[in-house]
Amino acid sequence: MKLGQLETPCLVLDESRLERNVARMRAHLDALGVSLRPHLKTAKSIDVARRVLRALDDPITVSTLKEAEYFLGHGVRDILYAVGVTPNKFGHIADLRKRGARLAVILDNLDAARAVAAHARASADRIPVLIEIDCDGHRSGIVPGDPDLVEVGRTLADGGCELRGVMTHAGSSYNCESVAAIKAMALQERDAVVTAANTLRAAGLPCPVVSVGSTPTATYAENLAGVTEVRAGVFMFFDLVMAGLQVCTIEDIALSVLASVIGHQREKGWIIVDAGWMAMSRDRGTAKQKLDQGYGVVCDTYGKPYPDLIMVDANQEHGVVALRPGTRAALPELPLGAQLRILPNHACATGAQHQAYQLVRGDGDAISASWPRIGGW
């Protein structure tokens, strides 16, 4: 099977780039002496996980209990569910743990700590918990200096849970405007979580795990002293937002959407394709970066970008491909049925719109496999 035989739109994954991206992150974290607990919310596929994990016994991170359920079904057991837990999920979590998942949860407040502790006592299940730390004001977490931190830790440890440690996510690293700023953010992320760990330890509480995670900070971290593990996910595939942050190059992006030309509006310089926002997602993450890539960078069938050709607009199943405003590049002649590959702004969002990956290698057009992926909750 070749790319040219596929019905469009569909999701294409370049296995060579995936392998290269994983090897680079592994080597970097090995050199820093921290372990990788990859976030599989980007991939949502056991086949991708097999290329990222060294063994099914390796630790993983997930963003939904559906992912935990799916990866457990494929033999992965050391799972961190990295979204603040709520009581309506306790039953599902208990079920996953009974079935062999070494599932840990996170939380960032006393009410949640009390609820999890009560659940742990009632079910006689010493559920492992990490306390979420706010390192950058981005969304959730306790700031390291907040007195609630020790109280949450004590509520958990005294309440029948396993207080496993602290974790944070430097979500603000996605908004950094230079490599220097990402490096500073990596230090800030580390300092926040290490400070929190030391605060817990000074209060006599255990804190074996100190976990950080974002692809930009993981890529540019130079010193992770005090940190035990890194959770990162987008690095497997990369995307245009990461390229705009200088976290990768365009040539590292492993994910693309295969589309076909369905028509032209020649006087407007538009090429209409059968991939719209349903195939690309509505993510416009590059809109706030220096180079706005619209809904994606347009490449030929083999993954080579056309100069300054982007998807400028998208309807549900229609994409409008055109030259970037102000360019001197010429619009390529792409007849009806011509196949394009479009690099996404955000791999997590674009991946989520599809149910399978079609695997290619480098600039080849042979499909070596189709890997299913999951969605939903």
Added chain:
Amino acid sequence: MKLGQLETPCLVLDESRLERNVARMRAHLDALGVSLRPHLKTAKSIDVARRVLRALDDPITVSTLKEAEYFLGHGVRDILYAVGVTPNKFGHIADLRKRGARLAVILDNLDAARAVAAHARASADRIPVLIEIDCDGHRSGIVPGDPDLVEVGRTLADGGCELRGVMTHAGSSYNCESVAAIKAMALQERDAVVTAANTLRAAGLPCPVVSVGSTPTATYAENLAGVTEVRAGVFMFFDLVMAGLQVCTIEDIALSVLASVIGHQREKGWIIVDAGWMAMSRDRGTAKQKLDQGYGVVCDTYGKPYPDLIMVDANQEHGVVALRPGTRAALPELPLGAQLRILPNHACATGAQHQAYQLVRGDGDAISASWPRIGGW
């Protein structure tokens, strides 16, 4: 089963509002003397379709061949695939037609007309084709005065296809700034497609079907003389973009996402919930309207909006709920685990993120059914 027992996030559909929205559109189009060929790209569910169609023999519109396949499997046969056709889909279309689908396709250029005609001759299948007309410069279509129109028609009719007529979609109606502007757009949409139909007829070509379709123009059309059918989809569920256009009220919106409070950042006035952009979609369609609703309007469990409470930001599985800037409303006290229902910007985009609807009626919290929905291509 009650809403309070559901694991969050999940998609909730209010069947009373669905029925009311469908009845209103049916009554309006009956009064105008045109038939409804509902666009099922919003719903992607046979259970929803059963509430919209009077019988399975009724006509429908789809945006993917996967939808055509799915609805055919449930006994719906009169199907318009309303995205410009490309050769890589001919095999799938032929298969669907052999299995009993009265599947029609659309196109807007001579290359596509020649390709479909060649396919029709080669397969001895008189495939029905509508020519797509550009009524507003929005995306695809032939403008009514373009000499290509008659040439495309003749290529199809002489080439072994069934030239069934013309169709258009006033996508620009989503950008109208007043009801008067939508009414004007409805006239413009009708005039473009009726003019095109008359041009074909004057050239001796058949044009039995004259099809228009967008929820705003369908809602405000006052005279559809010359039009035979209306394709509209969002009207079943409605959403905040439609409310911003005055096409519906907030109380008409049948779709919402059920979410749980997972924490607070009290000094910032943030309530963190477990529905992020994965549950809401990245659609920010109200950003360009007078009232920006962020990622959605926040309601209580029973669907009643809190004053000026919206989702101001979203990560993959986290939503940040806060008061609209400048309001005098007070932030409601919503403890850990409290359930909220969030009305979406765009029903098509939010629905696509989910695999099922949980059905409620009005302000009740009993779940009467779970209806599966499809995705992908």
